[in-house]
Amino acid sequence: MSRLQGRVAIVTGGGRGLGRSYALALAGEGAAVVVNDLGGGLHGESATAPTGTPADEVVREIRARGGRAVADASDVADWDGAHRLVETAVGEFGDVDILVNNAGILRDRMLVNMSAEEWDDVIRVHLRGHFCPTRAVAAHWRARARANPAEPPREGVLIHTTSISGLFGSPGQANYAAAKSGIATFSYECHLELHERLNVRSYAIGPSARTRLTENSPAAVDAVAQPESGFDFFDPDNVSPFVVWLAGPQCTAPSGSVYTVEGDEVTLVQPWTATRKIKAGNRRWTLELLDAAAPGLSAQSVSA
Numbered sequence: 001m002s003r004l005q006g007r008v009a010i011v012t013g014g015g016r017g018l019g020r021s022y023a024l025a026l027a028g029e030g031a032a033v034v035v036n037d038l039g040g041g042l043h044g045e046s047a048t049a050p051t052g053t054p055a056d057e058v059v060r061e062i063r064a065r066g067g068r069a070v071a072d073a074s075d076v077a078d079w080d081g082a083h084r085l086v087e088t089a090v091g092e093f094g095d096v097d098i099l100v101n102n103a104g105i106l107r108d109r110m111l112v113n114m115s116a117e118e119w120d121d122v123i124r125v126h127l128r129g130h131f132c133p134t135r136a137v138a139a140h141w142r143a144r145a146r147a148n149p150a151e152p153p154r155e156g157v158l159i160h161t162t163s164i165s166g167l168f169g170s171p172g173q174a175n176y177a178a179a180k181s182g183i184a185t186f187s188y189e190c191h192l193e194l195h196e197r198l199n200v201r202s203y204a205i206g207p208s209a210r211t212r213l214t215e216n217s218p219a220a221v222d223a224v225a226q227p228e229s230g231f232d233f234f235d236p237d238n239v240s241p242f243v244v245w246l247a248g249p250q251c252t253a254p255s256g257s258v259y260t261v262e263g264d265e266v267t268l269v270q271p272w273t274a275t276r277k278i279k280a281g282n283r284r285w286t287l288e289l290l291d292a293a294a295p296g297l298s299a300q301s302v303s304a
Contacts, residue, residue, distance in 0.1 A: 002030030003248045008093040010034045010085060012076045012133060013103030015054025017211030018161075018236045022100055023058050025240035026247065027067035032093040035059050036072040036085055036103070068093065076103050077124050082132035086140055095144070098247045099137045100159045101130045101183075111174045119175045126179035130160055130186060138190075141198050153199040157247050160187040162204040164260060167271050180206075184258050184271055191256030201255040203246050206269070208262035209236040233263035242266055 009026045013019040015037030027033045039053035055071035062069035070092045074081035089096040105125045107118035137156070145153040165173050166180020187204035194200035210224040224234040232238075239261045245251055253259075258269045278293040 002028075003244065003250065004098075005030035007031045007097040007247070008034070008089055008095050009098035009100065009247065010036060010072075010089050010096055010133070010137070011100045011102060012036045012085075012129065014100075015039060015058055018207055018209055018239060019100075019102040020054070020058050021236040021240045022102065022243050023069070024062060024065075025237075025244050026098070026100075027062040027065070027069055029244050029248070031098065031247075032068040033062060034070055034072050034085065034089045034092070034096075035062075036074060036076060038073055038075060038103075076101075076133050077129040079132055083136045085133055086136040090140065096137055096140060097155070098157045098159070099133055100161075100243060100247075101133060102161050103129050104161065107175055108172050109175075110172050114174060122175035123179050126176070127182050127186070130183050134158060134160075134186075134190060138194060138198070138200070141194070141200060145198055153197075155249060156194075156198065156200040157251075158187070158190055158194075158200060158202040159243055159246055160184075160190075160202070160204045162187070162206045162258065164206050164208060167206055167258070167260070167269055181271070187258065188256050195255045201246075201251070201253075203253065203255070204258045205239075205242070205246075206258070206260040207236075207239040208234060208260070209239055210234040211236060231263070238263050 004026060007030070009031045011019050011023045011026065011033060014023040014033075014035040019037065023033050023035045035055040035058045037053060037055035039055065053071065053073060055073065059069040059071045070088065072085050072088050074085040076082050076085065086096060103125065105122060107122045109118055141153070141156045160183050162184040163176070163180040164170070165177040166184060170177055184204045187202050190200070190202035194202060208224070210226060226232060226234070242259070242261050246253060258271060260267045260269055276297055278296040280289055
């Protein structure tokens with residue numbers, strides 16, 4: 001039996017690149033998929049095609065393979081739009097079990113040249129665009145659990161998209177990196193609030209793949225170029241099996257985990273880990289005490 005048979009998934013930004021690959025892979029394992037995509041350009045501008053939106057094209061491809069899918073063009077960073085997205089899943093397929101937050105845009109600029117609008121646009125689409133759908137589906141899962149108090153809550157899965165930039169930084173991407181770092185923390189917060197109470201697993205992944213975003217990022221465009229032969233390390237389809245695995249009921253990955261997924265590599269990341277500590281000894285710090293103790297905060301210091 002297919003691993004996701006009977007499950008319903010939402011993929012935001014599902015019309016192209018990684019989102020398209022995720023939607024096809026989830027459907028290939030039996031999930032009914034809501035393919036969400038505004039159909040906009042790389043920078044969020046309006047973009048249309050005579051054959052319909054990119055989401056429409058992915059839905060046609062899934063249906064041609066015998067799967068179930070429906071397109072949705074809601075703005076995931078809009079409160080009402082995000083709730084309509086969840087309502088679409090429930091209305092079309094009866095429920096929703098998996099949310100893959102993937103939608104994003106770029107406004108790359110060095111910090112000293114970045115405008116407030118470029119900052120706000122990226123924060124809105126990435127960070128608010130993760131919060132609104134997650135908030136909507138979490139409310140649905142809470143209502144679902146309350147409707148059947150005698151039964152253990154049916155499992156839900158959240159897969160959020162952080163990035164290498166968000167976890168380790170990248171010059172020229174202060175807005176994008178800040179949003180993606182926030183998403184990793186948001187994912188862990190979802191784990192803290194939803195895992196025990198509502199049986200929701202929450203993950204953040206930082207995928208590296210050849211997409212519209214990376215092909216238009218000066219920091220990544222050369223690195224992700226398609227090779228003439230051999231294993232295509234940055235093919236988006238390399239990431240999809242891990243997403244499907246996380247979404248599956250047999251998954252053993254601990255909720256709250258953060259991973260990078262690149263080519264044939266999956267790495268567990270611990271972005272915030274307390275390491276070294278100095279103490280004033282039951283007294284208030286003075287500047288002189290801090291001068292003396294400061295080497296204990298250095299990355300080169302060795303704990304006793």
